[in-house]
Amino acid sequence: MSSEIVEMHLKLLFDLDNLLNDIDEPKYKKIGFKVEQEEKQSLIRTRNALLKKLPRDMADVYERLKERYQRAIAPVDKGFCFGCFQRLPTELLTQTKGMITCPNCGRILYWRKK
Numbered sequence: 125m126s127s128e129i130v131e132m133h134l135k136l137l138f139d140l141d142n143l144l145n146d147i148d149e150p151k152y153k154k155i156g157f158k159v160e161q162e163e164k165q166s167l168i169r170t171r172n173a174l175l176k177k178l179p180r181d182m183a184d185v186y187e188r189l190k191e192r193y194q195r196a197i198a199p200v201d202k203g204f205c206f207g208c209f210q211r212l213p214t215e216l217l218t219q220t221k222g223m224i225t226c227p228n229c230g231r232i233l234y235w236r237k238k
């Protein structure tokens with residue numbers, strides 16, 4: 125699996141998790157944002173299928189981080205991790221292969237496309 129595809133999967137997963145999170149937010153329910161149980165189940169199924177497509181170690185890290193932070197992934201911008209707003213070491217910024225995580229908060233990092 126190429127790193128671009130992995131990144132795409134991660135972002136999709138992240139969006140789905142945010143959506144699922146919003147569905148359960150009381151304030152969303154209050155403004156009449158209602159989602160049928162069936163739709164929610166289908167979102168969860170899509171999410172699980174996505175998770176299965178990711179490399180096993182990454183899926184594990186993602187799940188663990190989600191438990192801890194809600195936001196398991198963070199964009200990198202101008203050399204900063206946007207999860208914890210710490211400057212990242214230069215050697216990390218030039219790394220192009222594999223899963224890159226923030227040494228400070230542990231979130232999976234991805235690069236914003238210019």
Ligand SMILES: [Zn+2]
Pocket residue numbers: 198205206207208209210226227228229230231
């Ligand atoms: Zn961080």
